Amino acid sequence: MNTQQKESCPKYFEFFNSVKIISGYKALGNISSELDLLGAKRPIIITDKGVSKAGLIDHVVDSFGGTPVTIGALYDDTPIDSSNVAVNEIAGIYRQQECDSIIAVGGGSVIDTAKGVNIVISEETDDLMKFTGNNRLSKPMKPFIVIPTTAGTGSEVTMAAVIANPAQNVKMQFTSPLILPKVAVLDPVMTMSMPAKITAATAMDALTHAVEAYIGPQKNPVSDAFAFSAIELIKDNIISATKNGGDKDVRLAMANASLLAGVSFSNSMVGIVHALAHATGGLCHVPHGVANAILLPHGLEFYIRKSPETAGRIGKLLRFFIAPEDYAKVPIHERTKSTITAIRDINSNLNQLCGLPLTLTQAGVTKDKLESIAKAALNDGAIAFCPVEVSYEEALEVLQAAY
Ligand SMILES: NC(=O)c1ccc[n+]([C@@H]2O[C@H](COP(=O)([O-])OP(=O)(O)OC[C@H]3O[C@@H](n4cnc5c(N)ncnc54)[C@H](O)[C@@H]3O)[C@@H](O)[C@H]2O)c1
Numbered sequence: 001m002n003t004q005q006k007e008s009c010p011k012y013f014e015f016f017n018s019v020k021i022i023s024g025y026k027a028l029g030n031i032s033s034e035l036d037l038l039g040a041k042r043p044i045i046i047t048d049k050g051v052s053k054a055g056l057i058d059h060v061v062d063s064f065g066g067t068p069v070t071i072g073a074l075y076d077d078t079p080i081d082s083s084n085v086a087v088n089e090i091a092g093i094y095r096q097q098e099c100d101s102i103i104a105v106g107g108g109s110v111i112d113t114a115k116g117v118n119i120v121i122s123e124e125t126d127d128l129m130k131f132t133g134n135n136r137l138s139k140p141m142k143p144f145i146v147i148p149t150t151a152g153t154g155s156e157v158t159m160a161a162v163i164a165n166p167a168q169n170v171k172m173q174f175t176s177p178l179i180l181p182k183v184a185v186l187d188p189v190m191t192m193s194m195p196a197k198i199t200a201a202t203a204m205d206a207l208t209h210a211v212e213a214y215i216g217p218q219k220n221p222v223s224d225a226f227a228f229s230a231i232e233l234i235k236d237n238i239i240s241a242t243k244n245g246g247d248k249d250v251r252l253a254m255a256n257a258s259l260l261a262g263v264s265f266s267n268s269m270v271g272i273v274h275a276l277a278h279a280t281g282g283l284c285h286v287p288h289g290v291a292n293a294i295l296l297p298h299g300l301e302f303y304i305r306k307s308p309e310t311a312g313r314i315g316k317l318l319r320f321f322i323a324p325e326d327y328a329k330v331p332i333h334e335r336t337k338s339t340i341t342a343i344r345d346i347n348s349n350l351n352q353l354c355g356l357p358l359t360l361t362q363a364g365v366t367k368d369k370l371e372s373i374a375k376a377a378l379n380d381g382a383i384a385f386c387p388v389e390v391s392y393e394e395a396l397e398v399l400q401a402a403y
């Protein structure tokens with residue numbers, strides 16, 4: 001009998017997220033009181049040139065008017081995908097200016113840089129590299145507030161930081177519950193200036209987080225709840241956010257979707273799509289969301305070939321992409337493929353709206369790079385959290401299909 005796969009509950013799981021979430025119109029107005037609650041009044045603000053040129057730092061600075069907060073330093077030179085060199089430089093400024101807290105204002109590149117700075121300062125080290133990997137941190141971190149300006153990485157609520165090491169052309173990963181910021185502030189004014197292509201790419205990163213979190217081996221009912229809410233919000237708002245970035249309600253919905261997906265995958269982790277996307281970003285500098293958007297349908301097709309259980313889960317996600325009455329009409333054995341078609345349709349729509357690349361070729365990856373990407377992906381932390389084992393040949397096949 002062809003029945004829909006039942007949800008099961010793991011015999012044991014852990015779930016953790018300690019970040020205070022402040023979300024909504026005028027949420028920025030709370031930053032100074034949050035600093036006060038954390039016992040801080042001299043933050044360093046970390047951002048990048050794109051964010052500062054969009055005038056977003058002014059919103060944050062204005063929110064400190066008439067409060068005891070003094071900005072200790074402002075660093076706006078964070079590179080895309082961050083870098084261990086920038087982290088060490090910013091940590092030097094933090095110490096020199098006697099700051100007592102960190103505010104990250106930006107996308108994943110800025111937030112992860114700020115996480116790296118917090119590691120260097122709090123662990124009283126000069127070398128971030130000593131702390132790569134899982135659970136290498138031991139000291140309590142400095143007060144840390146994050147104001148995301150993209151809606152994609154969810155880094156404001158994740159236990160992970162991904163920081164590029166330009167000397168070695170790789171992205172290094174750091175994971176520890178201690179990395180978590182204390183407060184995430186989501187205010188729609190901070191994402192409204194995001195250009196359409198960055199909106200689309202980062203939103204596809206969030207969708208990939210939610211989908212991979214739901215099919216990974218560490219999934220559990222709590223992480224599923226966050227993943228489902230995220231997928232629903234993304235499906236309903238991703239096209240309008242790209243088309244009409246000035247719509248505050250849509251921007252707020254996407255900011256929350258990204259956060260929800262972040263909470264989910266920070267607990268249940270991500271899989272082959274992210275392993276390949278990290279490697280593609282590290283070696284070919286394809287933006288993280290673009291790489292995920294291209295690779296998501298192909299990664300899911302790989303899982304379908306390898307694991308009927310994972311295929312069943314992918315099929316169940318169809319209910320978030322089409323109307324309930326249509327969902328009931330799709331035969332169970334066709335739901336898996338229909339989910340992937342629905343994701344491809346979103347990608348095509350985004351491609352037409354803003355030129356989001358649909359293939360690795362369109363993203364500027366050359367064929368001679370595929371083998372090194374496949375090799376690098378097998379060393380990525382996310383590969384251990386795929387629902388099935390992945391060989392070098394299989395990773396290469398997925399890349400060739402996406403090429
Ligand atoms: N730590 C995690 O949990 C996690 C998860 C996913 C991705 N990441 C990492 O995050 C990084 C990608 O972050 P991202 O996708 O948010 O992009 P990003 O931070 O690299 O920003 C992309 C560009 O958008 C600009 N920008 C950002 N917000 C803007 C705004 N509101 N208006 C105008 N311009 C704006 C930036 O200046 C930058 O030029 C990658 O390094 C990736 O590996 C981390």
Ligand SMILES: [Fe+2]
Pocket residue numbers: 153205206209274288292
């Ligand atoms: Fe991601």
